[in-house]
Amino acid sequence: MMQTQLQQGGSAPVISFDRVTLAFGDRTVINELSLDVAGGQIVCIIGPSGCGKTTALRMAGGLIRPNGGSVRLLGETLTAPRRDVAIVFQDYGKALLPWRTAAANVSLALEAAGVPRSERPARIRLLLAKVGLTGHEDKYPTEMSGGMQQRIQIARCLAQEPAVLLMDEPFGALDAMTRQGLQDEMLSIVAETGTTVFFVTHDLEEAVYLGDRVIGLLANPGRIGIDLSVDLPRPRNQLETREMPEFLRLRRQLFDFIEKAEG
């Protein structure tokens, strides 16, 4: 069925929310949310605090099941987490095992995937090189900066060779310079692998800088309030992209949206 869709349309969505409703107790947090994410796209989700961004991401990860409607991944309804969907959380401190080195933390994902022991060292070296951590294999998380710890978490997610990367404010706890460095690393990894990305952020400029598309949710209940296509050239550049009139126009539109949404 999926293959037929791909053959006919060439662009079957990788993630598909179909009239998704979610309630915690008697409170409806997300109402009739429909959203298709095309393969290889980076879709950023913004919105006022509590509008349901993390909840939507957790549903895309199969961690929460909707009360109504369905979330499909590559055409299949999600009923549980899948190995081809990796989640990067903001809190790298909690995501990493402190008693394991950088290499051993990345190894966790390979072990879970049943990669033979003999193949792991080479794979780990390659993954750590991808996130700029060559030479830091034997360090423990507490011996590394926040940016480096977040890189380990990303390397561990990449070890799963995911079709979809779900990122929940992954750079929110990092300083501005580190954040920009990681944004660019993430973009070049995604460009190389063609991974589809669902990226939750509070930072409107980050959303425009990274995204092919930015979706703004409204709160109570969570629903789509704005859906913008980002037509900025790639590769993006921290100075040039952020100075482009189109970047400034989109940023302005999102600021206006948030101001109204919070007002």
Ligand SMILES: Nc1ncnc2c1ncn2[C@@H]1O[C@H](COP(=O)(O)OP(=O)(O)OP(=O)(O)O)[C@@H](O)[C@H]1O
């Ligand atoms: N496990 C839960 N039980 C009850 N209510 C919850 C639960 N998780 C989230 N909520 C509520 O659902 C709403 C949406 O939460 P969610 O974390 O998805 O919002 P968010 O947009 O990611 O917020 P923020 O920007 O502050 O991170 C909030 O009002 C939150 O309090």
